Amino acid sequence: MESKIGIIIGRExxxxxxxxxxxxTTLLTPLLMLALIFAPMxxxxxxxESTKSIVVVDDSNIIAQQLTNTDEISFEQTPLPLxxxxxxxxxxxxxxxxxxxxxxxxxxxxxYTNGVAAMxxxxxxxxxxxxxxxxxxxKQHDIDWQVMQQLNTRIALQSAKNVQETETAExxxxxVASVLAYVLSFILYMFLLLYGVMVMQSVIEEKNNRVxxxxxxxxxxxxxxxxxxxxxxxxxxxxxxIWIIFIGSIAYFVLPQVLxxxxxxxxxxxxxxxxxxxxxxxxxxGMLQAIMMLSNVKYIGGIIVWLxxxxxxxxxxxxxxFAAVGSAVDSPQDAQQLQTPIMLPIMLALFVMLTVxxxxxxxxxxxxxxxxFTSPIVMMARIPYEIPLWEVCLSAxxxxxxFIAVVWGAGKIYRVGILMHGKKPNIKELLRWMRYK
Amino acid sequence: xxxLKIENITKRYSGHTALDDVSLSIPEGSIYGLLGPNGAGxxxxxxxxxxxxxxxxxxxxxxxxxxxxxxxxHIGYMPExxxxxxxxxxxxxxxxxxxxxxxxxxxxxxxxxxxxxxxxIEDWWDKKVGDLSKGMAQxxxxxxxxxxxxxLLIFDEPFSGFDPINANLLKExxxxxxxxxxxxxxxxxxxxxxxxxxxxxxxxxxxxNILSGNVDEIRHSHGTNIFEINYRGEQQKLTExxxxxxxxxxxxxxxxxxxKAKIHIATDSKVRSVIAAANESVELRSFSEVIPTMNDIxxxxxxxNL
Numbered sequence: 001m002e003s004k005i006g007i008i009i010g011r012e013x014x015x016x017x018x019x020x021x022x023x024x025t026t027l028l029t030p031l032l033m034l035a036l037i038f039a040p041m042x043x044x045x046x047x048x049e050s051t052k053s054i055v056v057v058d059d060s061n062i063i064a065q066q067l068t069n070t071d072e073i074s075f076e077q078t079p080l081p082l083x084x085x086x087x088x089x090x091x092x093x094x095x096x097x098x099x100x101x102x103x104x105x106x107x108x109x110x111x112y113t114n115g116v117a118a119m120x121x122x123x124x125x126x127x128x129x130x131x132x133x134x135x136x137x138x139k140q141h142d143i144d145w146q147v148m149q150q151l152n153t154r155i156a157l158q159s160a161k162n163v164q165e166t167e168t169a170e171x172x173x174x175x176v177a178s179v180l181a182y183v184l185s186f187i188l189y190m191f192l193l194l195y196g197v198m199v200m201q202s203v204i205e206e207k208n209n210r211v212x213x214x215x216x217x218x219x220x221x222x223x224x225x226x227x228x229x230x231x232x233x234x235x236x237x238x239x240x241x242i243w244i245i246f247i248g249s250i251a252y253f254v255l256p257q258v259l260x261x262x263x264x265x266x267x268x269x270x271x272x273x274x275x276x277x278x279x280x281x282x283x284x285x286g287m288l289q290a291i292m293m294l295s296n297v298k299y300i301g302g303i304i305v306w307l308x309x310x311x312x313x314x315x316x317x318x319x320x321x322f323a324a325v326g327s328a329v330d331s332p333q334d335a336q337q338l339q340t341p342i343m344l345p346i347m348l349a350l351f352v353m354l355t356v357x358x359x360x361x362x363x364x365x366x367x368x369x370x371x372x373f374t375s376p377i378v379m380m381a382r383i384p385y386e387i388p389l390w391e392v393c394l395s396a397x398x399x400x401x402x403f404i405a406v407v408w409g410a411g412k413i414y415r416v417g418i419l420m421h422g423k424k425p426n427i428k429e430l431l432r433w434m435r436y437k
Numbered sequence: 438x439x440x441l442k443i444e445n446i447t448k449r450y451s452g453h454t455a456l457d458d459v460s461l462s463i464p465e466g467s468i469y470g471l472l473g474p475n476g477a478g479x480x481x482x483x484x485x486x487x488x489x490x491x492x493x494x495x496x497x498x499x500x501x502x503x504x505x506x507x508x509x510x511h512i513g514y515m516p517e518x519x520x521x522x523x524x525x526x527x528x529x530x531x532x533x534x535x536x537x538x539x540x541x542x543x544x545x546x547x548x549x550x551x552x553x554x555x556x557x558i559e560d561w562w563d564k565k566v567g568d569l570s571k572g573m574a575q576x577x578x579x580x581x582x583x584x585x586x587x588x589l590l591i592f593d594e595p596f597s598g599f600d601p602i603n604a605n606l607l608k609e610x611x612x613x614x615x616x617x618x619x620x621x622x623x624x625x626x627x628x629x630x631x632x633x634x635x636x637x638x639x640x641x642x643x644x645x646n647i648l649s650g651n652v653d654e655i656r657h658s659h660g661t662n663i664f665e666i667n668y669r670g671e672q673q674k675l676t677e678x679x680x681x682x683x684x685x686x687x688x689x690x691x692x693x694x695x696x697k698a699k700i701h702i703a704t705d706s707k708v709r710s711v712i713a714a715a716n717e718s719v720e721l722r723s724f725s726e727v728i729p730t731m732n733d734i735x736x737x738x739x740x741x742n743l
Contacts, residue, residue: 007533212520215520
């Protein structure tokens with residue numbers, strides 16, 4: 001005879017995986033995420049903006065000739081006074097008025113736009129004006145422009161873990177770690193909440209259509225509950241694994257085609273041990289570090305393993321509580337009040353996560369990543385920062401131990417709850433049900 | 438031999454007693470009707486037999502041993518409020534429930550296909566409960582209940598929601614299952630189905646077992662000594678002849694020549710002399726006792742008029 005819990009897990013799993021909504025969200029979510037990242041880049045790359053013509057009324061007589069035309073903006077000086085120019089050139093994009101005292105008074109300039117003002121254009125003009133005024137001031141103080149340019153320096157600070165064993169220190173990027181921390185803890189948050197509520201609703205449904213009555217006579221209520229939880233958990237894990245494979249293969253196969261060639265060349269150099277400093281450009285430096293970090297199999301692999309461990313453990317813990325609530329009520333509306341205490345730690349963990357990202361080694365971060373009810377989300381926000389392994393292991397152990405205790409209590413509530421109809425119980429009553437024989 | 442024995446079961450809920458010291462025994466291979474007005478405690482009793490709920494006192498014996506969780510896979514239970522998944526394909530549901538009750542996947546599929554064929558609903562296999570009417574869903578529910586061929590079948594109000602044609606189909610299947618050796622318990626308000634199907638009944642009212650036994654015995658023992666006479670001849674002659682022997686309750690003359698009379702005979706010993714007197718006066722066609730229907734007995738029992 002097959003194990004009953006196995007049959008139930010199978011049913012829960014098949015039922016959900018075959019649903020159109022599952023297939024759609026599983027495939028679309030990573031695509032959507034990638035689209036959100038790449039769409040702005042593509043739009044910026046493909047949309048050609050028309051050149052904006054700007055008429056310049058320069059009362060200072062020294063700035064206008066230093067403004068240079070770009071793809072975006074073209075300047076055209078006019079000797080007309082401002083009032084006349086403003087009426088005369090109303091078919092131009094804008095009229096720029098530079099005051100007589102611009103060098104000493106940085107506020108003495110105004111852009112009169114005929115249409116909608118564009119922030120990018122304004123910034124561009126402001127930058128050009130600044131540069132022109134700077135040059136003018138240097139001229140007044142007799143400073144050579146060439147010297148000034150040489151003085152201009154930008155430091156690209158690299159960070160690396162101070163690890164003894166590995167010969168070459170692995171380069172790490174705090175930016176990447178914090179992005180990963182956000183993404184991972186949000187994944188945890190979504191899975192705990194969405195799939196947890198899914199378990200609850202499915203229990204309510206079974207209770208309402210009396211399937212439970214047919215099942216309860218043959219299957220132990222505890223097996224029924226665990227079957228459902230594990231069934232839904234395997235759906236959640238499957239979804240995450242599909243996403244990882246999906247995103248991983250896109251990163252592996254598609255990204256090298258899209259990235260600029262010089263970046264790839266620089267990456268190749270870095271991999272061969274050429275010091276990163278040899279590659280110029282501060283911003284590119286950060287990008288390189290990020291790519292190096294994300295392509296570090298040991299680092300990413302570790303994160304994926306822990307992600308699965310914490311999604312599974314956290315889900316089991318919360319799903320057991322959601323199942324208990326579902327068993328006690330007759331409709332999702334009735335569940336509202338009872339599910340609030342379950343949602344609170346999830347919300348709390350989300351807020352704590354925001355501070356953890358700024359300082360992953362703080363006391364708050366440590367304790368909230370140990371307390372089992374907040375630990376899955378908070379720990380996932382800390383793991384990308386490569387915190388000590390014992391902390392992660394301890395947190396996982398506490399989580400799974402708590403799960404066993406909670407599932408025991410939830411099972412007791414479930415056993416009583418599924419056969420109760422009508423009156424909506426409160427939390428006190430739920431706790432009393434735990435003591436029923 | 439009794440397959441199932443219920444001994445002194447009491448179940449109290451806060452505020453009321455659902456069952457008060459109820460005992461009954463169900464012979465193997467019988468069709469057993471559980472009758473009673475709404476709220477009498479029938480469903481509670483069925484749930485206790487199924488171990489869905491536990492009684493406060495008393496016990497349930499299956500074949501002289503106290504019933505255990507393992508025995509339950511030999512029971513098929515069809516609850517009154519139907520227990521099917523709304524969004525699962527019907528065929529898959531049938532297979533799922535049969536597997537839960539211990540059949541292998543292959544066997545469950547085979548039997549489910551067989552039953553769907555039997556009921557002429559093969560093309561429902563991929564449909565969902567939401568697409569069906571209540572009566573249609575009930576057919577599937579029935580299949581789910583009997584698929585694992587349990588020794589004991591328990592139906593809670595099996596006929597509610599069925600049209601007469603499907604109700605008959607269901608009756609035939611219930612009889613066929615009995616003939617194959619299953620013992621069947623069902624609760625119902627439908628008295629005609631009781632007379633057609635049940636060998637034994639128990640009448641529960643206000644959480645008490647107020648009447649138990651073989652249907653024929655009950656009906657005969659609750660006879661009220663009323664007889665019906667069919668005859669050819671003059672009504673007056675008959676009534677004159679019967680004066681003093683019995684009371685004539687009702688007479689009815691028919692244009693085709695066969696008249697009827699209903700009489701009450703106070704003591705059984707007078708039956709022979711009544712027949713003799715009637716035979717003398719008119720051409721007697723039939724003489725039979727009017728046996729009360731289960732419906733009459735039910736109403737009288739519940740109104741404490743037995």
